[in-house]
Amino acid sequence: MGDNFEPNIVGFLCNWCSYAGADLAGTSRLKYPASVKTIRVMCSSRVDPVFILKALKDGADGVLIAGCHPGDCHYQNGNYKANRRVKLLKKLLDELGLEPERIRFEYISASEGKEYAELVNEFTEGIRKLGPNPLK
Amino acid sequence: MKTVLIDPITRLEGHGKISIFLDDNGNVANAYLQIPELRGFERFSQGRRAEDMPQITSRICGVCPVAHHMASAKALDDAFNVEPTSTAKKIRELMYCGYVIYDHILHFYFLGGPDFIVGPDAPPDKRNIFGVIEKAGIDIGKEVIKHRAFGQKITAIIGGKATHPVCGLPGGVSKPISKEEQKEIESMAESCVNFAKLSLKLFDDIVLSNKEYVDMILSDPYTLNTYNMGLVDENNKLNFYDGMIRVTDQKGKEFLKFDVKDYYKHIVEHVEEWSYVKFPYLKKIGWKGFKDGEDSGIYRVGPLGRLNACEGMATPLADKEYKRFYETLGGKPVNSTLSFHWARLIELLYASERALELIRDPEITSKDIRNPVGEPDEGFGVVEAARGTLIHHYKLDKNGLIEKANLIVATTNNAGAINMSIRDAAKGVIKNGKIDNGLLNKVEMAFRAYDPCFACATHTMPGGMPMEIKIYNHKGEIIETLRQG
Amino acid sequence: MAKKKKLQFALYWAASCGGCEIAVLDINEKILDVIQHADILFWPVAMDTKYSDVEAMKDESIDVCFFNGAIRNSENEYMAKLLRKKSKILIAFGSCAADGCIPGLANVSNREEAFKTIYLDNPSTDNPDRILPKTSMEVEEGELDLPEFYDTVKTLDQVVDVDYYIPGCPPPTKLISDAIDAIVEDKLPPKGSVLAPLKSVCDECPRERSEKKIKELKRVYEVDYIDPNTCLLEQGIICMGPATRGGCSAICLEANMPCTGCGGPTPNSLDQGAKMISALASVLGIENEENMSEEDIDKLIDQIKDPIGTFYKYTLPRSIINRRIMK
Ligand code: SF4
Ligand code: SF4
Numbered sequence: 001m002g003d004n005f006e007p008n009i010v011g012f013l014c015n016w017c018s019y020a021g022a023d024l025a026g027t028s029r030l031k032y033p034a035s036v037k038t039i040r041v042m043c044s045s046r047v048d049p050v051f052i053l054k055a056l057k058d059g060a061d062g063v064l065i066a067g068c069h070p071g072d073c074h075y076q077n078g079n080y081k082a083n084r085r086v087k088l089l090k091k092l093l094d095e096l097g098l099e100p101e102r103i104r105f106e107y108i109s110a111s112e113g114k115e116y117a118e119l120v121n122e123f124t125e126g127i128r129k130l131g132p133n134p135l136k
Numbered sequence: 137m138k139t140v141l142i143d144p145i146t147r148l149e150g151h152g153k154i155s156i157f158l159d160d161n162g163n164v165a166n167a168y169l170q171i172p173e174l175r176g177f178e179r180f181s182q183g184r185r186a187e188d189m190p191q192i193t194s195r196i197c198g199v200c201p202v203a204h205h206m207a208s209a210k211a212l213d214d215a216f217n218v219e220p221t222s223t224a225k226k227i228r229e230l231m232y233c234g235y236v237i238y239d240h241i242l243h244f245y246f247l248g249g250p251d252f253i254v255g256p257d258a259p260p261d262k263r264n265i266f267g268v269i270e271k272a273g274i275d276i277g278k279e280v281i282k283h284r285a286f287g288q289k290i291t292a293i294i295g296g297k298a299t300h301p302v303c304g305l306p307g308g309v310s311k312p313i314s315k316e317e318q319k320e321i322e323s324m325a326e327s328c329v330n331f332a333k334l335s336l337k338l339f340d341d342i343v344l345s346n347k348e349y350v351d352m353i354l355s356d357p358y359t360l361n362t363y364n365m366g367l368v369d370e371n372n373k374l375n376f377y378d379g380m381i382r383v384t385d386q387k388g389k390e391f392l393k394f395d396v397k398d399y400y401k402h403i404v405e406h407v408e409e410w411s412y413v414k415f416p417y418l419k420k421i422g423w424k425g426f427k428d429g430e431d432s433g434i435y436r437v438g439p440l441g442r443l444n445a446c447e448g449m450a451t452p453l454a455d456k457e458y459k460r461f462y463e464t465l466g467g468k469p470v471n472s473t474l475s476f477h478w479a480r481l482i483e484l485l486y487a488s489e490r491a492l493e494l495i496r497d498p499e500i501t502s503k504d505i506r507n508p509v510g511e512p513d514e515g516f517g518v519v520e521a522a523r524g525t526l527i528h529h530y531k532l533d534k535n536g537l538i539e540k541a542n543l544i545v546a547t548t549n550n551a552g553a554i555n556m557s558i559r560d561a562a563k564g565v566i567k568n569g570k571i572d573n574g575l576l577n578k579v580e581m582a583f584r585a586y587d588p589c590f591a592c593a594t595h596t597m598p599g600g601m602p603m604e605i606k607i608y609n610h611k612g613e614i615i616e617t618l619r620q621g
Numbered sequence: 622m623a624k625k626k627k628l629q630f631a632l633y634w635a636a637s638c639g640g641c642e643i644a645v646l647d648i649n650e651k652i653l654d655v656i657q658h659a660d661i662l663f664w665p666v667a668m669d670t671k672y673s674d675v676e677a678m679k680d681e682s683i684d685v686c687f688f689n690g691a692i693r694n695s696e697n698e699y700m701a702k703l704l705r706k707k708s709k710i711l712i713a714f715g716s717c718a719a720d721g722c723i724p725g726l727a728n729v730s731n732r733e734e735a736f737k738t739i740y741l742d743n744p745s746t747d748n749p750d751r752i753l754p755k756t757s758m759e760v761e762e763g764e765l766d767l768p769e770f771y772d773t774v775k776t777l778d779q780v781v782d783v784d785y786y787i788p789g790c791p792p793p794t795k796l797i798s799d800a801i802d803a804i805v806e807d808k809l810p811p812k813g814s815v816l817a818p819l820k821s822v823c824d825e826c827p828r829e830r831s832e833k834k835i836k837e838l839k840r841v842y843e844v845d846y847i848d849p850n851t852c853l854l855e856q857g858i859i860c861m862g863p864a865t866r867g868g869c870s871a872i873c874l875e876a877n878m879p880c881t882g883c884g885g886p887t888p889n890s891l892d893q894g895a896k897m898i899s900a901l902a903s904v905l906g907i908e909n910e911e912n913m914s915e916e917d918i919d920k921l922i923d924q925i926k927d928p929i930g931t932f933y934k935y936t937l938p939r940s941i942i943n944r945r946i947m948k
């Protein structure tokens with residue numbers, strides 16, 4: 001893996017909270033890498049495991065899923081389900097020989113621009129250390 | 137040196153291929169039966185949930201899935217330190233009888249038997265189930281189809297599916313037998329006993345009363361003096377489902393008797409680079425190449441191996457037939473490869489009688505079908521598959537996942553012997569460069585007797601077995617092609 | 622009466638256990654029906670036709686070819702391509718050909734590891750010279766060869782174009798006879814269809830279910846009494862019913878065992894394992910969920926052992942990430 005490896009991350013962000021949080025991070029001109037290509041979803045539970053596996057298969061180095069904080073999901077428990085899904089998928093990836101750290105689920109609210117920027121920084125750094133997706 | 141290549145013989149737990157090499161005088165120098173297929177079950181079983189093994193390993197063979205299912209369930213009993221309830225053992229053995237009934241009928245009537253019933257020199261398009269029906273009559277044909285289906289039905293009732301059943305669990309089975317199911321199975325088993333008797337009568341009339349056939353059975357190219365192996369009960373009677381592994385020598389004397397837990401102290405597998413199959417032999421004697429006799433560790437399993445390795449049958453009618461078998465063929469042991477067929481029918485009768493005994497046992501409908509399991513560790517399981525002794529050996533981790541699996545599959549046990557039988561049959565028919573057309577069938581008969589697998593024995597519906605002999609000169613050019621059919 | 626021209630059928634097995642062939646025999650009297658409407662040109666298990674005879678056939682001279690078994694070695698691949706050329710309609714018959722099936726779990730490993738386990742590190746194998754089978758080798762009398770054993774098991778449609786699929790391990794009798802009827806009556810659905818109902822196993826399962834919510838997962842052998850009338854998932858036993866296509870009448874549930882997924886993914890689902898993960902995540906610890914800590918959830922998830930063998934028992938080769946990545 002060369003030094004100039006720039007991670008390519010797909011971010012599925014919940015429309016009601018995390019997407020707004022990411023927006024806020026942008027408008028507040030916080031410094032964070034442009035590694036995450038964001039996709040807006042109506043709820044984190046809308047992220048089918050197929051999307052995540054597909055993203056990895058098609059070469060994404062990491063996949064980020066962010067949803068509303070516990071209790072705040074517009075669909076009651078969508079975020080809980082998303083959290084469980086990602087945990088289960090991590091377990092699967094591990095067995096398939098892909099680093100589970102390539103996928104991550106976090107709670108980000110609309111007001112957490114700073115937290116979002118930190119998350120992206122940290123996640124990107126982690127992926128940089130892992131190197132490119134071996135499926136590429 | 138010329139090569140005679142028989143390819144494809146379609147399948148032998150996978151596809152198979154025979155190559156016969158001739159020396160400069162045109163006589164057989166050697167023969168190789170190659171198994172070109174490997175699937176790697178022992179490797180990919182690692183990491184799987186132990187309770188999945190009975191269903192995973194059944195996919196090794198869709199002709200004898202029940203054998204793998206049971207060997208696996210028994211290995212799990214042992215690995216989880218649990219003894220199945222008495223009812224569960226009986227249910228399992230009953231299902232096992234269903235499987236033996238189905239499988240032995242399939243082989244005798246559809247695959248190997250047509251050689252005898254229709255005749256070894258009959259045209260290939262007659263040597264199949266339709267030819268059998270023609271010769272034995274349509275009524276017999278109907279009975280054959282009906283009873284093969286009965287065997288499958290018994291497995292399906294108990295196991296959920298006839299091919300790839302699901303009922304085996306450590307400590308027992310998943311489902312009891314209802315009173316209605318009992319009635320249904322009882323009437324099927326009764327009918328199977330009669331059908332087995334009828335089959336033996338047919339064998340008498342068509343084969344044993346024909347001197348030519350008997351001479352052929354007893355002829356040299358079809359004789360191998362190997363050791364014999366099979367499971368026996370506490371009275372040294374043949375058992376399919378449980379017991380000790382007994383090995384007898386060339387004189388019929390007990391040579392070894394051991395628990396499956398000690399299998400690796402007695403059975404070793406040899407590797408050759410020209411086949412994906414391994415060649416087991418007796419450790420005490422050692423690997424001496426493809427040779428028979430008491431100095432070679434090669435042994436035989438399957439119907440003939442079992443009959444030779446035991447001291448009789450545990451049911452009355454089958455035991456009578458057992459005695460007649462040895463009286464007729466000149467005492468114990470019988471080393472003629474072609475008598476596998478007769479032995480198979482005696483076992484069909486035993487399995488049918490045993491099924492009837494079990495289903496009439498009042499305990500068979502009890503709901504006490506499972507015992508709670510203990511802590512997981514290591515386990516061994518053995519059964520007699522239709523084609524011979526089958527061993528599963530697992531090591532489990534503390535989560536009940538498979539750490540290691542080792543499988544010695546029935547046909548594998550016979551790999552060395554089959555290879556020799558083919559060579560000897562070829563020697564008998566290829567002389568001084570003259571290759572007669574009977575070669576194909578004689579070679580075919582030699583290995584079909586073992587019932588190496590449904591697939592391999594492929595002698596079913598219209599037509600014979602696809603075989604082709606290609607003769608090459610030393611430059612690798614084809615100078616002649618012989619075909620079956 | 623003008624006689625319709627008889628159809629020309631072929632049946633072939635690649636890396637197969639033979640169970641699919643037995644399933645064909647198990648349609649019993651229906652076989653006679655088949656023979657009335659069709660000639661069988663090629664069926665190695667039953668007939669005397671050589672590979673060379675197939676090679677000599679005109680392209681598309683077979684109307685329908687039922688192909689069972691996966692693609693595991695060079696010979697399987699050669700036959701798949703040959704039969705594709707010679708057949709108008711190619712059907713992936715059974716789980717192995719359609720999805721890769723249990724033998725496809727070999728994709729957690731590769732040839733090197735399999736050889737090592739089987740021929741070297743094996744308690745009953747004595748192999749001091751570390752001999753491994755080779756694709757071509759010299760023996761005393763001449764030369765022999767073996768087909769090449771692949772690292773990765775492939776489904777039929779990963780090597781050739783497939784027209785229809787019949788799922789199941791083995792396919793249920795009813796699906797086989799329905800497919801034969803559809804062929805004979807010329808009523809096949811659009812190309813690419815799976816010849817099975819558009820239902821899940823749950824839709825065919827007679828067990829009672831309420832709202833599925835699971836507090837705890839258990840292995841089958843850990844449950845002392847498996848209630849034969851209640852949904853197994855609700856009893857905490859992983860059952861692949863929600864993620865599996867029906868057509869088998871939920872037969873394993875009749876035997877009081879969970880569905881393990883042999884019918885392949887449900888209609889419109891790309892990946893059977895992903896579907897099951899999704900279904901399970903929606904019911905696992907979703908009661909009183911706001912009071913569960915991350916550790917509690919981790920513990921629950923940890924009760925799932927062997928996700929590949931559980932969720933992809935029959936479909937690893939056709940799944941999105943179709944094998945273990947090996948460095
Ligand atoms: S799908 Fe099942 S029954 Fe058919 S060949 Fe594969 S393992 Fe055997
Ligand atoms: S999950 Fe299993 S037991 Fe429950 S309804 Fe579905 S198929 Fe039946």
Ligand code: SF4
Pocket residue numbers: 789790822865866867869870871872873874879880881882883884885
């Ligand atoms: S219940 Fe599931 S595993 Fe059993 S036959 Fe049906 S699809 Fe296959």
Ligand code: FES
Pocket residue numbers: 014015016017042043044045066067068072073074075078079
């Ligand atoms: S609405 Fe934001 S996670 Fe469900």
